[in-house]
Every structure is written in C-alpha cells, then in structure tokens.
Amino acid sequence: MLGGEGESSTFTSAKEGAQDRRKSPAVDGDESAAGGRYAEHAMGADRSYYIPSAGSKQSPDTPNHCSFIPYTPSATVYAASGAGRYPSSLHLGSVLPPAGFAPSAAGRSHFSPAYQLGQSPGCIYPAYGSSGSALGNIAVPAAGPGMKAQVYLCNRPLWLKFHRHQTEMIITKQGRRMFPFLSFNIAGLNLTAHYNVFVEVVLADPNHWRFQGGKWVTCGKADNSGQGNKVYIHPESPNTGAHWMRQEISFSKLKLTNNKGTNHNTTQMIVLQSLHKYQPRLHIVEVMEDGVEDISTEVKTQSFTFPENQFIAVTAYQNTDITQLKIDHNPFAKGFRDNYDSMYTAQENDRLTPSPTDSPRAHQIVPGARYTMQPLFQDQFVNNLPQNRFYNSERAVPQTNSLLSPQTEDGTSQRWFVTSMQQGGNGTSTGNKLDLTPYEGEYSSSLLPYGIKSLSMQTSHALSYYPDSPFTTMSAGWGSRAAYQRKVSPSLPWSPRPSPTTGFPEDSNKVKAQIEEEVNSSGSLISSWADAQSSALSLDKADSYSTACKRRRLSLNGPGAEDSSSDIKCEDLASVSINSSSYSKDAPSAKGMAAYYSFYTNP
C-alpha cells in the first residue's frame, strides 16, 4: 500500500515474515483502536451472543442480527493492475501470500489465481451459491473454527436508491466522507478470535467516465496508476469476533480524497481519481494474538463485495438526482433542504423524506463505545422513534450502534448479506446493474426466531441529533420530550435500559396495528417498496434528464418521494417487530413478518 503509514510499515514487515503470517496493519498504527484492542477477552465464548429462541430475553452481548436476506450479488470489478485490491500485491505490497487466498472448492472466485493476476476483468460477484448455505449459516450464526462469515450491508436500501442513479462520491483534497457510508453487520466469526476488518476501494471497471447528456458515459480508459492508499482499516481493528458481531461495523469516518500527496490522515483517507468508477470491498482477516494476520486458511481471510456500493468519484456532483438524494438523506446537508420546515412538521404519513432521526449520522459520532447490545430490530425501532423520547442522549456518551442505521432511510432495515467470496458459485456477471427482483423473495419462517428477539436494552447515542424527528408528532403517545431529558450516564454505556416500547405500550400497539393494516392492504412491503422505487425512477428518468439535467435541487417527486409511503410503512413495521417482541411478546403476525422479511431463495 502506498498510502497508510501503518499499513506500509506493517506490510513491509509482512514481507519479511512467514508466508502465512502478516503483521496486522492496524497493530503498528498508533491510532487508538477505540474500545481497546484485545479488550474483549472477558467476552469469551461462554457468553451468550446468540439467542435464537423466540421471545427470549436479549443478551446485552447479542449481536445485531436483523433480517437475513441473502441475495445474489452480481457485478464486476475491473481487475486492472493498477487497481488496489487486497489480494493483490500491487498496492498492498505482498499483503497476502497466495496461500492465503487460494481458491477453494467453494468457488472463491474472488481470490482465484486469475483474479490475482488481475488483468482481465474478473467477476467477483458469483451467484450466491453453496446450496442454500445462507440460511444454514444464519441458523447458526455463531461461528466455530473454520466457519465462514456472513456480512450484511446494513443500509442497503439507501445504497440501492443511490445506485439507481449511479452513485457519486465527492472527493476533495482534505477528504470527504462517503454518503451513504459503508456499514455492515457481520456474523459467523469466531467469538474469541481476533480479526482485522477493513475496506478497500478498487476500480470497478477500466473506463474513465463523464457525465454527458444526463447520463454517465465512458470516456477513454481509466488511469490505472493507482497511487495512494486504497485501504481503510476500521479503527477498532483488531478486535474479537464477538466485538465485530456485536453490532454494526460502520465505516462512516472513511474519507475519500484525490490528493495523492496527502501525508496526513492516510489511515482515514482513500485516494481515488475523479471520474472513475470504484467498488468498495470489505475484508475480514483473522489475526493472531500478536497482531499478525493469520492467512493460513481461506476462512481466515474473507472478502465481501456489494455491487450496490459502486460509485463514481467526482469533485463536484454531476447528476442532480444524486445531489438531491444526498441532500434529502444526509443530515449534514440538512441546511440545503428547501422545504425542511414543511418536511418535518407535516403529518408523519405525509412526510416525503426519511427522518434525520434514522440518519446514518448516528454512526458518525464515535466509533468507540461499541459495547452496546444490538437486539434485532433495535435499529429500526429506534429509527422510528426519536431517541430523546426515551433517554435524552444529548451529550450522552456516544455509542456507535445501528440505532440510526441508515438502512431505515428507506424505512426498511433488512440487512443484506453475502457470505465471503469463497462461497461464490459460478461467478456470472451482470455488470453493475442490480436486479432487484431477487429481493422480493419469499419469506422464510426458519429465520423468524431471529426476528423476534426481545429488545432489552436501548442505546442512546445519536438520536439526539434529531430532536426534530417527525415522530415528535407522536409525542402524545411517546411521552413529552421534556419527560426524558435526562442525560444517560456515560459511565454506563453497557447498562441495560428498558425497552422504549415498554414505556409506551399503547402507542406501540397502535403503530403495530396500523402497520399490520398497511401490510394487509399492501401485501408485501418489500414489493411495495420496490415498486415504488421503480415507478419513481421511471418517472424521474422520463423528465429530469430531459428537461433539467443539471438543474439544482429540483426533485420531480419531491425530496425522497420515491421512498415515501412504502418506506415509512417499513419503518413502522420494524417498530412493530420490536414492539411485539419486547413488550407485548407477541410475535409479529406472520403476514407482517413476511412483509418485513424478504428472503431470496437461492435458485
């Protein structure tokens, strides 16, 4: 790797070390791994991290498993020599010896020899294979030795929304955060083993792109010089599998820059080139206690790619639709929302834009205190409810969790997951076009137990970001804001807190009833969502590109219109799920759950 200080040094040392052992990039760095490295020993395997039984009390250590929606990833990544990729030595400098990425019978095409050679476009999105192993793995998320991890893209709906318009990411000299940012849930890790988790951004195709005539067109060949850091190591690396699985792994602080010569913050910055298309990848590498990455077996070096994470790096937004999406969804851009007042004072059902309350900004607070339990649906739930209804968390200890998971920007909180690349099957490529239909799959009741974990604890962070949540209109039901304006003791980031729903059972049930009604009328929320997306998109395309290609901040359907009703329904449904499990102990109706969960059955 050319950029990161820690990385470069450690990778150099790796060259000197044994083939199967590589010094952890994060270990040499002096950046404090928030939460402390190897501080999780107390959280040994004897702890109960998974409580699959329905209605069981949620352990504070329970990882944040949400819905499990396997899908068939399909996309390609340009395997140019200049593209930094983890298994390649081109950028990371002998990062991983071939032994660590030897192709397996499981079809780990990502690390196939051909891919490592990397001159021909290689598919890294094999069809989801492994004969339904997804569900099998889900059923037993706690990994034993040799188990493969599953990774869930937490804010996938939001990513999809951007992906429809071809996501653009601003890059600046000083570095610009991604939005949407990468956020994952991981399952299937060894609870006590230590892992490095990092993101690599590689060229997605060999083209240079330009925005012309309202659309992105290729324009020559990409510059494959590939200078600069392409890897962002999660600041909490290395850490235990239990730690990584406890809650969302957010890369919100990842910054993109076009400043190749940057010599500061290299561990936080990924150097990209404008007008090139990139594909982020998540890597999970098991490390020894001494911080040396253990790549002796393939299951210890896993890589995950979500095609919807592809984006084109730009120095200024080209597509106004993307601009509008950013404004509508990024809480940092709230000031640019023309109709902000009306948006957040209107009736909840009339609100067109997802609430900032469910904004990913929740993840932008502090990556440190991650030791909060993440009950299933907790994120959706809290996303639906202004946190300060329950605990005024202003100035409360920041806690990174998924409470404000950006996935609920779309109202849906499904975690879209893939297993590691080695689980890949035949490797069919469909480019970067996403077929949404698989996500409208059928519901599998086999996963229901995960869906009705109780909400036993509530983390507080970040909801205070959005005191003007649309749910303030529900204050009568959720209690007055003042009633909960008490700071949560920062000394108790773990401390179990009563379920918010417990305090507001009536409204919880009201919401539940309302949502179930909506579910009954609409059939499948997922389908509804997808349909809304499709129709909105076509509408948008029909007009926006032809008449106002570069107009500013004019959204045809209004801000966030495409996700308006269905999204909110999904949000509410998520709330229902929580309510049902944590308060009334009633599992959500099968129909409702079916609507909430959308499982793709691998053909």
Next chain:
DNA sequence: CTTTTCACAGTCGCGCGGATGGGA
C-alpha cells in the same frame, strides 16, 4: 468547455465551564 478548487452559509454534536440541586 470541462474539471477542480475554494470560500461560504447552514446545521449540529462535542466539549467546556458555570449553574443548580441533593446529600453528607
């Protein structure tokens, strides 16, 4: 003409310090 850079305004969390209240 396209792309990049920079200053700007707006939002909001964080951190600090003073004010407040309760208990010893």
Next chain:
DNA sequence: TCCCATCCGCGCGACTGTGAAAAG
C-alpha cells in the same frame, strides 16, 4: 459548607452542498 452529579448554554469545529473562480 463542601462535594458530587447533573443540567444547561455557549463556542468551536466537523460536516454538508453551493456557486463562483481558477485551472487545464
């Protein structure tokens, strides 16, 4: 009265997209 915990307000800084100017 003192100590401690908590509340509250303020300022700073991080962050955003905008829009004009500069650069290529």
